[in-house]
Amino acid sequence: MSHWIIAPVVVPALVAAFIVLVARFDLHLQRTVSIAATIGLLAIAVGLFLLAEDGIPRPYLLGNWPAPFGIVLVLDRLSALMLLLAQILAVAVVLYAAAGWDRQGRHFHALFQFQLMGLNGAFLTGDVFNLFVFFEVLLIASYGLFLHGAGAARLVTGFKYVTVNLVASTLFLFAVGTIYAVTGTLNMADLAVKAGQVGPDQLGLLRTGVALLFVVFAVKAALVPLHLWLPGTYGVACAPVAALFAIMTKVGAYAILRVHHMVFGGEAAPAAGLAEPWLVPAAVLTLILGTLGLLAARSVQRLAAFSVIASMGTLLLVLAVPGPDAHAAALYYLLHSTLAAAALFLLADLLAERRGSVRDELVAAPAFPQLDLLAGGFLLAAIATTGLPPLSGFLGKVWILDVLRAHPVWPWLWAAILATSLLAVLAFARAGSLLFWKSTAVGATAEADPPPRARPALPLVATAVLVAAPVLLAASAGPIARNLEATAAQLHDRAAYVEAVLGPQRLARAGEE
Amino acid sequence: MNLALIALLPFLGAVLPPLLIRSGRNVCALATGAVTALALALLLVQAPAVFRGEVVRASFPWLPQAGLEASFFLDGFGFFFAFLILAIGLLIVTYARFYLSREDPMGRFYAFLLLFQGAMVGIVLSDNVLLLVIFWELTSLSSFLLIGYWRHLPEGRQGARMALVVTGAGGLALLAGLLLLAQVAGSYELTTILTRAEAVKGSELYLPILLLVLAGAFTKSAQFPFHFWLPHAMAAPTPVSAYLHSATMVKAGLFLMGRLWPVLSGTEAWFLIVAGTGLLTMLIAAWIAIFKDDLKALLAFSTVSHLGLVTMLLGLGTGTAALAAVFHVLNHASFKAALFMTAGIVDHEAHTRDARRLGGLLHLMPITGTLAILASLSMAGIPPLNGFLSKELMLEEALHTEWGGTGRLFPILAVLAATCSVAYSFRYVTHVFLGPVRDDYPHRPHDPPAGMWLPVALLVAAVVLIGILAEPVAGPLVRLAAEAVTAGAAPEATLKLWHGVTPALVASGVALFAGLVLLAAFGPIVRLREALWRPEAKRMFEATVEAVATGARAVSEAIHDERLQRMVAWTLAAILAVGLVTGWGGIGTGERPGLPVAPLGLLLWAGAIAAALAVALFHHQRLLALIVTSVVGLIVSLTFVWFSAPDLALTQLSVEIVTTVLLLLALNYLPRESPRESTPARRGRDVAIAAVAGLGVTGLLWAILTSDFAIPTISTYHLAESKPGGGGTNVVNVILVDFRGYDTLGEIIVLGIAALAIFAVLDSTFRGTAVQRLRTWSHEPEAADRHPMMLVVATRIMLPLALMVGIYIFFRGHNQPGGGFIAGLVVGVALIVQYMASGWAWARARTRIDYHALIGFGVFVATATGVGSWLFDRPFLTSNYGYFHVPLLGEVELATAMLFDLGVFSTVVGVVMLVLANMARVAARAEPQTGVPTAMDSVPEPRLADERITTTAPVPVPERTRQEA
Amino acid sequence: MEFLVASAVGVLTAVGVYLCLRGRTFPVVLGLSFLSYAVNVFLFATGRLVVGRPPIIDPAAPGYTDPLPQALVLTAIVISFGMTALVVVLALRAFLEAGSDHVDGREPGAEGRR
Amino acid sequence: MLARLLPHPLLTLLLTVVWVLLANGPSAGSVVVGLVLGIVLPLLTRPFWPDRPVVRAPATVVEYALVVLWDICVANVQVAYLILFKRPEELRSRFLVVPLDTLVPEAIVTLAGTITMTPGTVSCDVSADGRALLVHALDAPDPEEAVATIKRRYERRLLEIFG
């Protein structure tokens, strides 16, 4: 049993505790520790990713209690992938924030580390109630990060964000309670087994619990009409936080994959296929509303926020298609859309920082420093986000179009995806030409130039990392896709998962006593 | 390998110009030219093979899961186009070096140009259809960048966006079409697809495929009604217009139709759509071109017209027509690129390209004038120039084409188009170059440096040479390409000037004559045209886009209006919908016998329900609502006591108290009453939602409570293992600190984060508007004494007692109800009472604990306890316990779980205190700053503010003095 | 008793839902508290209603109620406490900053810039 | 030294007793632990109880407790009678002012608490200078007598205890 499996949870927890305990008054030390820890976590995530490459799910029995009685973490390809994605994003975000955003409020780095802990915990856990706990960890950390720097808009929006999520959290408990009542277990592997043994009388209860759980994840994933909280939240969060939030919606998608497709999916499970009839129309609506929002956006950050919604629409559409093929495509799109959206959020902030009082609003304003550089970054991010070739957005979309053929109403889905792509192109073309072209026509900065502030390179580097991601994802699409196929295949190999978690370990414990 | 390199070279080379521009414009241009030349050389290396009839291929895996491979192939058609693109590209690079002014950022220009070049070459070399789409869209993108190159020009921005949207839309349609085509043909590789003509044409998806593919081709090649973007793309620098919008990019659509000719052409639909659209486009655009005063606009519409011509030829579906099409592509590329460049020279020299302000330029710039006239004549179809040859072939084909049930309509329309073509070509010649020299040019023009006219001269030389020696010069290439289009069926036609007096020649003559007449009557015809309705395509497009954007904004902002009530209502509605639809019929009452109803239970039930409903009814009075809510909390605690959950009862009780204090602290600064503002309809809706939710939950729980579940729960294990495995008899506590200690770790971290977040949020209170609001906050009349004596004294005795109880509960928890969490709350509440009695500053000054550190310590201890088990190579949080004999105390049980619980305890105390202390700090800040200075004034300033007081007890407390009254 | 508990949880839920739909922050906070009461009792009740059999190991005990839901509820109570604390503070801060305790940060009818 | 170690000896005693009660009975272990806690906790919480009232007559404490308990029992019956059988308008409810002789806050508070715990009277407030107690009596036909009883039965003993 490799103790490294728990490291993505324990390390940030200890680092955050250390920051609160020791480094509270020393921002410099906080930064150093936080950055070092995040990079260390990335290394660990890479290690775990390589470890998971052998395709064997690795359970980690917390407290050395046998599954399903204790809590178990499971490292498989999917959790390793999500860990890796989260840490990559985290490194970019922490580098970006360390250039000054972390000064805007208190406890940025502690909250950031806790946020990572919550994310990593949610990805690793093999227990539904523990998933709830780590959802709460990542949510409350996200509340804290969201409110970082405060301000009226953020506080008012924060209240909404928290309220909606608290309603969702309540629902989570209702759902888990129902599932526990019927199955008597919380362990995911055990649930997969027990779900098949539920008698016909209680099947309705189980199905209700599972469906309600789906709604919880759909709130996180911003599925229409559960998405209303997102634009405001992502639109006013401070840039690095918004960038980090790019993965929060994906947690919802991950949970749907894990719980609805793995635990309760497949042939054996009576709860299979619950969500699909709802999911397709809702996902299409999500895609459409997200795209309309792109056209409606009045600032780059809102543009980025709506791009998250649109991308979730696409992603959830694929999740409506059962089977590993579709899910491999979904995972590719998930990787892409997370990093691309994060890049956009950071770009929005770089722009806001340079454009004076108009911030990142989509209005013409005088030219600003490093315009060409940001224009280039924006162009790449826009290409990626709208799904234009040759970046990962396009590849992801093509792959998705391909797998959607398995869906009965695929022509409509194709039409939706392609039409919204066009509108997205329109929206980004308008925004980009306004920001980078029209601005130059406004004339030179009339007002006296503010004293040339030193522009730290760190944010540019962090943004560049994210902007480069879609390029790299596209360039190495082949190997990545092979990995994702294996990941999706493993996700659907329920028997292997169950055996890995429940099988030999139970014997081992007995032998040890 | 080489093939891929031809396409990739320009992409790789695109980094050079921006880097080299620092070394000078010449170096920059030379590097760009070198890249192009190298690509051209690589292409020519393949020529022998291609001319031998081989198909050169190269393939690399990319994303096979989606059918995408980086596979290229080179046949005659591809070679033909690639040659055009690179060769003309070389000329454009040269021309642009001299065309661009010093102010224009040349590095960026050449970079974009090379990107475009690469994309274009990529299209024509792609074997994989998805790869083709990638390059296809890249041309849209790079063209977007090039059109918007002069970013200060609004026309440039609008033109660029329009081009991107129209061609981008076509690209998306093309993507869909090609995906379907690949599905039908069973392969993504063109080389394979082209062999599956029967399968494709026989498929029920043929028509969708055709429409989608043509949508791509027509938008790219500016076919009616998608033609409108091209003239507006003329805002680009002229080299761009010459290259993209005449010679290459717009030909991509033609290329595609040619490429897919074997699998798509030859059907009725193909003929009707392609030939019909081509003919219409040819005619309409030629008519419009006549009247364009802007030379580039004139050329742009003429380009549209010629693209229509080629489209029409391809639509005819015959081998000869295909040959003519290929030939005309070549011819048009040569004379139109030349013409654009001359227009650019005129613009460059005379500082205008308005035909109305020009004339007589032949005298001032003889070289340019001569070249322009030659190219124009070719465009008009005058022998012996190459335009004549292909136009003859076109007319020949048109003459025996039946359309609309008659064999007349088609030729007549074709001749009409040719007529217009003559008219605008001659207008370009006469209105710009002929006539007397004027003295009102914005700038007196003369011939440009050789670098600018030499490329034109080379093209015009080709125009003349091909015209005179068609077969030897262009024959092999054109034939090679045409055979590739027709998939081997050798087209029957010879490329030569003189075929005898054919009907086509007659038609040509008619067109020439009519065209000249038309031009002679230019003035009246302009007036006639101005009287006619002319749809303004750009305005319509802009209006449409604006409407879409406005509509989108209206919809989006109506939906995303950020109103919480809507968010919650929709969330709940969705939950209820899903819950009811899944649960309906599937959930029902089970057979499990229940507990008899106890009268007192009934009473508590009634009390809870009455209290809850009262809160709902009277929530406007907030204090009242809070008091009544406490009743509900109390009854919930009693429920836990009743049903064998002592730990829950304890937790609920203590949490309740802390929450109440917290809510009261907040309420102090909130309005004491809520206004009654929701409409009856809204309330009705909310009651309905609430009622459904309540009924749903009742039904769900009722079903659960009355059902007998066959599956044993995992907690039988917990009950069995609690004592032997976990060392405690309080199973709930053992679950919390051992079986599921990991949950608890997460839970205390949630608390810790909450406290940190609250601290951070409150910390910002002391800046900005909030301070002002706090200072001016009008309090209700207050009672006089802050610290009621009885409370103060009582709490001083209570504190040590409560601490003792806390310790007791802590140590008992493993075996009896209690534990670290409850103990922490008890201690926290005891401290809160101190704060309430004696005030924040007083109590804080006497608490030496740093609450932050307490939280950090708690999380650290709990986590470290978990990590400690690694030392014994046991998983995280593995517990251990043992019994030790201590004198006087007897058997003492020590468990690592207790250490973990200590972490829990510490965190809870820290959290409760940090939160409340900071809430109190807000209040302290809001105190009207009057009278004696208080401890609150010494709160450190915001920048460094912490809940820690740096200076404690600033008020000197004199020794207790006794005074008799 | 089962029906009493089920219906009481239903009423608590309904009241919580109703309050969450109000337009001012304070009732919403109360509503969230009610939802948390409701779900805590719900979760607890999934271990069934058992009188006089607390899960404290005792050789003389006739049996025990299901301890696991109790542990889960404890966790849920604690978490919802943290959340409530945060949301209360947020309500307060939003009011101080925006000058209105309306959930949308501006008085209804008042012109608000998005 | 001892005063420093035991800032409130009575509190130490009380805490020890409470611990023994918590442990549900005296045993060597519980007394030892109780004593340790009884010493440690007052030390920890000393800042919160800065004054050190000196108990001069420990024996009177017991006497006082017994008197109070007796009064509680007796008066409870009287008050029950009043509540059950007297019509509210017949009750001669009124505020009483009890002038205070003691100056020790702990004594004042003990007195106020005693007054509240013995039925029929509730301590409501002290004067701003801490020299008078406002008491509400449920049924006080003779206010002077009631005040005098309070001072005689309770305050006198408290003065003895706290000086």
Next chain:
Amino acid sequence: MIEFAVAVGFAAVGLGTIFCLIRLALGPDAVDRALALDTLVVNAVALIMLLGIAQATAIHFEAALLIAMLGFVGTVAFCKFMLRGDVIE
């Protein structure tokens, strides 16, 4: 005999609870309601002790202890709020 007394006790607590709830409903002032709540809390201690006797278990001791010790905090907080607005000042 004790069963009877316990039953009477339950009835008494029930009756007391009803009276408190009615007072809670009637008010008229918030102080009355706070008083009613305070009384309810004390009744709850009695109820828990009665439960202990009825079930012959000491398991409820901590609950009763906690209510007895901390129950007044809520009342104090409400009163402090009514007196000063600021609970901790």
Next chain:
Amino acid sequence: MSGALLPWLGELLVTVLLLAGSFFIVVGSWGLLRLPTFMQRLHGPTKATTLGVGGILIASMLFFLFTEGRLSVHELLITLFLFLTAPVSAYMLAKAHLHRARLDEEVPPTGRPVGWATFDPAASDPDPDRSLRPDRAP
């Protein structure tokens, strides 16, 4: 409930205490409900209830002593805490009432140069130590 071990006297004692406690609980709550003014209502619960609960607690103590032969002294502790806290509640409730009902004119004068703490600003010393000190200068 095993009556066999319980001596008759003990059983009687427990019963009597239980009944008495019950009686006072009802009386206290009844007073809360019935009495017309707040100050009168305050008398009911804070006393009768306390004694009522006290009775039940003693009964419980004796019950465990007689049935299980062990002395349960926890009940004493509960009583202690109730007796410690109940006067504080009552005091605070009374003050809150005085304040909210604006009774500064109705209550008799203190007989001192200063007024009652609830009303006299002299009592509003931010330092609790000083405000505790009787005779503090206004």
